[in-house]
Amino acid sequence: MTKSICVTINGSSYANEVEPRLLLIHYLRDVLGLTGSHIGCETTLCGACTVEVDGKAVKSCTMFAVQADGKHVLTIEGLANHGTLHPVQEAFWNEHGLQCGFCTPGMILASKQLLERNPNPSEGEIRHGIEGNLCRCTGYQHIVNAVKSAAAKMGV
Template sequence: MKRTIALSINGKSHADEVEPRLLLIHYLREMASLTGPHIACETSTCGACTVMLDGKAVKSCTMFAVQADGRKILTIEGLATNGKLDPLQEAFWNEHGLQCGFCTPGMILTAKQLLNDNPNPTDEEIRKSIEGNLCRCTGYQHIVNAVKAAAAKAGA
């Protein structure tokens, strides 16, 4: 039986009828037309589908849309404010923290939580925090550099 959910996505209110089994990633991509969160492994491993739920990074392939009823979702599309990129987005650009870019939305949103909780992380803390986000291009070094650069800029 379908249920109506009402939630905030990137600051906008949404209300839709969904089947309980609809995964949040499918809701975001197919009903809310937000294709920033990506589908890759679909088994909670790769983190390409990462979004923020009430300020915490979560894998939207491992959550039902009904669980997001009444809550606040942030996708990569909502990170820039008034056309100005978030410092993490700037840093990924400047530090070349991506090659193909497929993992980048998830990487950035997981790193966002890290910097919220710990504004000055060590390399080791950065690597631990992005354990659940797989990149198959870069070897992670430039991603770590990008997160450090964003932290340094925020602290400057």
């Protein structure tokens, strides 16, 4: 009961035989070794597993790998361009937008989507945008600063 899938991940294409029940997050982590995206819950609330599928931020723990067949996936590992950090990554670093770092890859990808849709968000819009990503360390304040700072840099 397996299915053949072909998925383009961070620009490279992968072909695998997978069980339909294999979650996208487990496909990325266990089959392909892309362990940057994390699992923090099973109820689609924490957002640690956030990746982009065809340009949309999604929670990869609530998607089967077969659903990603033929699609383009971007994970945190593919965000920096040949060693140059994405402005959102750089901003999280500069503003201390992370502590234990577990939620960070998902938080960064959600922030990226937020800024793509709203390049100059208010504090309230930032908080609303990252509501699907839980962080237990930072109290979100430095994350808000990081998103603002990234917005300023990307807007230049």
